[in-house]
Amino acid sequence: MKQALSICGVTLISALLLSACQTTNPTASETNSMTSSLTQSNSNTTDASSDSALATSEKILEEEEIKPVEYTYNVNPAIFTIEPLNKEDNTKVALLTFDDAPDTHAVEIAKKLKSIDAPAVFFVNGMYIESEEGKQKLKDIYDMGFEIGNHSQTHANLSEITPEEQRQEIIKTNELVYEITGEKPRFFRAPYGVNTDVSAQIIEEEKMVFMNWTYGYDWEADYQNSEALTDIMLNTEYLNDGANLLMHDRSWTNEATIAIAEGLKEKGYTLIDPALIASPEREESTQ
Incomplete structure (x- = not known):
C-alpha cells in the first residue's frame, strides 16, 4: 500500500x-x-x-x-522718413523700395539684393499677380524674405475714382497678396503718392501704414540709364538720415540696383529691414 x-x-x-x-x-x-x-x-x-x-x-x-515683434523704427507720417523709436538708436538708415512689382524685373532685382544681404519693400500692383506666372513671381520674392507692400490693383489715381473703386483698388490687392503669401501687406503706397480721405479710412480699417517716399528719379527721362540713376540716387541733396528711396520695376533700375545698395553702405547708411518698422496690424496680432 x-x-x-x-x-x-x-x-x-x-x-x-x-x-x-x-x-x-x-x-x-x-x-x-x-x-x-x-x-x-x-x-x-x-x-x-x-x-x-x-x-x-x-x-x-x-x-x-506668437513671439512679439520688437519694432525699432516707424514711418514719419508727415515726411515718410524712417525714424528710430528710441532716439539713441541708429538714425543713419535708408530704406529701399520698389514699386510696380512684379512686372518684368522684380524677381531679378530681388535676387541681386538677396546676394548682398540688402533688405527692401516690394510694392505690388494686384493686376500683376492675377496670373499663375505673376503669383509665382510674387511667391519667389516673398520666399527670399522681402516685405510685400500694396501699391493698388491697377495703379489708378485714387483722387480720380469713386470711393467704392478706391476700396476695390486696395482691398483686392490685399486679398491677392494674402492668398499667395499668407500675409496681408502692412504698408500702402498710393499710385503717384496721391492719398485721399477715403483711402485713409480704408487704410485705417485694414490696419496698414501709409508709406510714400522721400525721393526717387527712375521715371524721369534723364535717369533712365543705370549710370545716371546710380549717380543721382547716391548724390542727391535728399539723401539724408531715414531716406525712403523710391525705385521701380524697370530695366535700368535693375542694372543699377547693386551699385545703389552698395553705394549707400559705403556712405555709412544701414539698409533698414522693413520687418523692424512698426505697423498696427502686426502689433495687434502679437499681443
Missing part, C-alpha cells in the same frame, strides 16, 4: 512538473501571441514618444509664431 501510494505520489509529482514545464514553454501559437503583444506594447510606447516629441515641436513653433 505504501509502495502504491509512493508510486502514486511520484506519478502526481511528475504530472505536476510536466504541467509546470508545459506552462513555461508556450506553444508556437502562444509565442506569436506574446510576441505580437510585446510588439504592440513597444509600438504604443514609440507612438507615445513620437506624439510627445511632435507636441513639443508644435509648442515650440507656436511660441515662435
Whole structure:
C-alpha cells in the first residue's frame, strides 16, 4: 500500500512538473501571441514618444509664431522718413523700395539684393499677380524674405475714382497678396503718392501704414540709364538720415540696383529691414 501510494505520489509529482514545464514553454501559437503583444506594447510606447516629441515641436513653433515683434523704427507720417523709436538708436538708415512689382524685373532685382544681404519693400500692383506666372513671381520674392507692400490693383489715381473703386483698388490687392503669401501687406503706397480721405479710412480699417517716399528719379527721362540713376540716387541733396528711396520695376533700375545698395553702405547708411518698422496690424496680432 505504501509502495502504491509512493508510486502514486511520484506519478502526481511528475504530472505536476510536466504541467509546470508545459506552462513555461508556450506553444508556437502562444509565442506569436506574446510576441505580437510585446510588439504592440513597444509600438504604443514609440507612438507615445513620437506624439510627445511632435507636441513639443508644435509648442515650440507656436511660441515662435506668437513671439512679439520688437519694432525699432516707424514711418514719419508727415515726411515718410524712417525714424528710430528710441532716439539713441541708429538714425543713419535708408530704406529701399520698389514699386510696380512684379512686372518684368522684380524677381531679378530681388535676387541681386538677396546676394548682398540688402533688405527692401516690394510694392505690388494686384493686376500683376492675377496670373499663375505673376503669383509665382510674387511667391519667389516673398520666399527670399522681402516685405510685400500694396501699391493698388491697377495703379489708378485714387483722387480720380469713386470711393467704392478706391476700396476695390486696395482691398483686392490685399486679398491677392494674402492668398499667395499668407500675409496681408502692412504698408500702402498710393499710385503717384496721391492719398485721399477715403483711402485713409480704408487704410485705417485694414490696419496698414501709409508709406510714400522721400525721393526717387527712375521715371524721369534723364535717369533712365543705370549710370545716371546710380549717380543721382547716391548724390542727391535728399539723401539724408531715414531716406525712403523710391525705385521701380524697370530695366535700368535693375542694372543699377547693386551699385545703389552698395553705394549707400559705403556712405555709412544701414539698409533698414522693413520687418523692424512698426505697423498696427502686426502689433495687434502679437499681443
